[in-house]
Amino acid sequence: MANGLVAASLLVICSLLIVIRMVLPPKGRKTEMSGSSDIEGFAQAYHLAEREVEVLGFLIKGYTxxxxxxxxxxxxxxxKTYRTNLYRKLGVSSKQGLVDKFYDEQR
Structure with missing residues (x-):
């Protein structure tokens, strides 16, 4: 029972952290990347899953x-699995290739 309570508590804490990070911009980082509508259009063109879109946004911002x-x-x-799936769907083999493809298609 204690393990279940700990797991539930961790799930709640992570959920709250995600909500807080969505509302408040990360300290010392830009609040805008290329524009969420740019990512949404790109995501639709390549049939990206919701989590893949999130990971794509972070990769474009330069996150490790x-x-x-x-x-x-x-x-x-x-x-890593999401990144691998992104590379496969976009036909690239590196983070730089992914970033280049995203920005090339914004022109």
Whole structure:
């Protein structure tokens, strides 16, 4: 019973952290990237899942895998899986390729 209570508490805390981070901009970072509508259009064109869109936004901002994992309260290995799926869907093989493709298509 105690393990279930701890797990539920951690889930609530992570959910609250995500909501707070969505409302407040991260300290020392830009509050806008290229524009959420740019990402939404790009995501629709490549049929990206909701989590893939979130990870894409962080990658474009220059976040590391560990930083993204911390922001989303997920394992770095889970973020690697999302990144791999993004690379496959976008036909790129690197973070730079992903960023280049995103910005090339914004022109």
């Amino acid at each position: 895998l560990n930083a993204i994992a911390d922001e989303l309260c997920l394992s770095p290995n889970t973020i």
